[in-house]
Structures are given as C-alpha cells and as structure tokens.
C-alpha cells in the first residue's frame with residue numbers, strides 16, 4: 001500500500017485529495033489543526049477501505065510538521081507522496097491588514113510549504129524516491145487586489161520550489177517536485193478565512209469543484225510533470241500576465257474588487273481560522289455548488305493519455321536540453 005501525507009487535509013482541496021487517494025488505494029496521513037474536520041476526513045478515508053492517521057499540527061511550526069511526518073511514517077509506513085495544501089489568507093486592501101496578520105498568512109501559506117517540503121525531503125532524499133506536490137495557484141504568477149499577503153506567499157512558494165528542484169537535479173536525486181496551479185475552486189475558505197471586505201468573499205469566477213483539483217494533483221503525483229495548470233482561467237491568467245501585465249494591472253484594478261465579492265454583506269467580526277482552527281467539519285465544498293463546474297475541457301484534454309504523454313516528453317526534453325546547455329557552457 002502506498003502512503004500519502006496531506007497538509008490542509010481537513011477541508012477544501014486537501015480533503016477532496018485525501019478522499020481520492022484513499023479511493024485509489026493509498027493510506028493517508030491527514031495533517032491540519034481542526035480535530036472535527038480531521039476526524040471526518042479520516043472517516044471518509046476508512047470508508048474507502050484505506051488506513052488513516054490524523055496529526056493535529058500547525059504547518060507554520062517546522063518542528064511540529066517534522067514530528068507529524070515521523071508519526072505518519074511510524075504508523076503507515078514510508079511516505080510516497082507529500083502534498084503541501086494548507087493555506088491562510090486575509091481578504092482586504094493591503095493597508096487594512098495588520099502587520100501580524102500579514103506575517104501569519106506568510107507563515108502558513110509560504111513557510112508551511114517550506115516546512116512541509118523540508119519534512120518530506122528529510123525522509124525521501126535518503127531513500128532516493130518520493131514525490132512532493134505543491135498546491136499552487138494562478139495567483140503564484142499574478143497578484144490580484146485584496147489578496148496581497150496570499151499572492152505574495154504563493155509567489156514565494158513558487159520561487160522556492162524552483163530552487164529546490166534545481167538542487168534535487170544537481171544531486172541527481174530521483175525525488176520529484178511538482179506544482180499544480182489552481183483556478184478558482186469551490187472550497188470553504190471563502191467563509192472560514194479572515195475577511196475585511198464589506199461583502200462575502202468569492203473566488204473569481206469561473207469556479208471549479210475541488211474534485212477536479214484533486215484529479216490534477218493525482219495526475220501530478222503519478223506522471224513526471226513539472227507543473228500542471230488547471231483550467232483555462234489559469235492558462236490565460238499566467239500567459240496573459242507574461243504577455244500583457246500592464247493590461248492585467250488595469251483590468252484587475254477595475255474589476256478585482258467586485259469580482260471577489262458576492263451581494264450578501266459580510267457578517268461583522270465573524271470567527272475565522274487565521275490563528276486557530278474553527279470548530280466543526282467544513283468539508284471539501286464551499287458555498288458555490290450551484291455555479292461550480294464539475295468538468296474542465298482544458299484539464300480533460302491535458303490529462304488525456306496522448307496529450308499527457310506529449311506534455312511529459314516536453315518536460316523531459318527541456319530537462320535534457322538544460323543539461324546539454326550546461327555542458328556546452330561549462
């Protein structure tokens with residue numbers, strides 16, 4: 001039986017991934033802070049016929065995450081796949097965020113990835129096998145208004161991942177690092193994360209269901225892909241930013257406030273999960289089931305065997321060309 005460890009496994013995309021990996025034969029180490037969501041996730045894993053092991057840990061705490069990895073290996077066996085999914089954000093204009101709120105988002109969304117990657121590599125590198133998946137975002141390449149701390153952290157995680165990938169290649173390691181850049185996904189974050197907005201937050205439409213995100217994570221774990229971009233919105237956001245950043249600055253400056261809020265007013269001072277988990281099980285889906293898409297033509301095409309093979313070959317060709325260039329310029 002293979003073993004996957006997932007941070008942020010109690011809700012949203014991490015929860016959907018936990019279910020999918022369990023249904024497809026993995027034992028699952030579930031890491032987050034909230035006991036209710038973790039217990040519910042563990043019940044889903046067991047229902048699928050796999051073993052579940054729950055660790056309550058804060059991803060911002062490097063030692064706690066390392067202990068979590070150790071406990072999961074003691075209980076379930078060597079970790080084959082480690083998924084860095086946990087996140088925190090504060091919705092609101094930059095000047096309305098307190099310095100400590102900004103620090104906390106960075107600690108969870110960026111350093112959580114750093115800490116998770118370290119905990120996984122410490123175990124995978126000596127064995128010379130394993131895959132680490134970074135759950136990223138189109139916003140790792142393109143900052144949007146009202147999410148400065150989160151976008152900064154996602155950019156940082158992306159740059160960090162490039163550095164570590166180069167180090168693994170330098171060491172000729174067989175440990176693999178892949179990123180899955182997500183579009184807007186219907187998860188609970190828009191009701192449980194901290195918000196300073198006047199109206200309730202929403203992911204910028206079109207919105208996709210978390211099972212699609214989980215499918216892309218599964219594919220990245222089992223195919224030699226460097227990155228997977230999920231959905232056309234991710235493709236045009238990343239490419240659009242490369243080609244026409246000033247246009248996107250102006251467009252997002254005009255539309256980015258309204259497109260991230262629905263008509264219902266935000267509940268003033270509602271509890272949130274920035275520093276502590278919220279009680280209760282928040283599940284994998286958010287409030288947007290009625291509009292969220294269950295399929296993506298782009299993802300279906302990308303994961304279809306011929307296209308997946310071409311994409312994998314292009315990644316491998318790129319790596320070979322890089323090695324050749326290094327020899328020629330040595």
Ligand SMILES: NC(=O)c1ccc[n+]([C@@H]2O[C@H](COP(=O)([O-])OP(=O)(O)OC[C@H]3O[C@@H](n4cnc5c(N)ncnc54)[C@H](OP(=O)(O)O)[C@@H]3O)[C@@H](O)[C@H]2O)c1
Pocket residue numbers: 007008009010011012013014031032033034035037057058059060084085086087088108135136137138182183184185186187188189190192193203273276277278
């Ligand atoms: N939803 C989207 O539109 C979207 C778009 C692009 C990318 N993504 C990426 O997808 C991933 C998951 O997002 P999501 O929307 O599924 O978020 P979510 O619904 O808010 O779930 C976040 C998960 O992270 C856990 N978590 C939060 N703070 C933590 C901490 N300090 N230590 C450990 N666990 C913590 C939460 O559990 P506890 O609170 O119980 O700890 C929960 O399990 C993130 O990396 C995000 O950047 C999401």
